[in-house]
Amino acid sequence: MEFIRRRIPVVLQFLNKILVLASLSLNHRRVDWLDQALGLAPRQRVSDRLKERMVDLAAEMFSPRAAKVLRSWAPGVRAMTLWKQGQRVGEQERQRAKEKQALAFARGEMSPGERQGRELAVKADGLWVPARREQEGDLRHVEIKRAVAYEGRTETGRLEGRKVVAGVRAPEDFWEQTVAMFGQTWDWSAVRRRWPGSDGAGWL
Secondary structure (H helix, E strand, C coil), X not given: CHHHHHHHHHHHHHHHHHHHHCCCEECCEECXXXXXXXXXXXXXXXXXHHHHHHHHXXXXXXXXXXXXXXXXXXXXXXXXXXXXXXXXXXXXXXXXXXXXXXXXXXXXXXXXXXXXXXXXXXXXXXXXXXXXXXXXXXCCEEEEEEEXXXXXXXXXXXXXXXXXXXXXXXXXXXXXXXXXXXXXXXXXXXXXEEEEEECCCCCC
């Protein structure tokens, strides 16, 4: 069964080549039947579900290790492919955070979140990690800023309603985007008490 499961992607690739040879020419455009059947965009090499798995694993481990794990059920996945996918998703999230920040702080528009918590704890800290240096003079390390908001603790000690925002943005941008992102979960007008906490970093 394991052998058959590993061969399925190869068989599908071979079948797709056969279908491509028999594809229709409509307005001088090639039609890939198997891609259409699988719901893939033209020339899309990675399915949406595989992209989700790539991002999930990339958040937990380094790209080479994550790629090795993925290859156990998706042969052909490379570390660089996984890294590039993480970069694309990261850029999309950065743009989304900027849009939320502009709506809230430049235009004064913020839709209240659904949760009506009256008390909210917000803890923030930073973590320094080695940076990817592309040219001489780039920083050797970069600080990842992180903010965690929650309403309290359960009887077992777990954080209730936990939400996390993280990034490497400038302090002012980080906090404005954090307020905007948390505002998608909580209605700030309903919060009566806020419990801040930090590790004492300068940007806090």
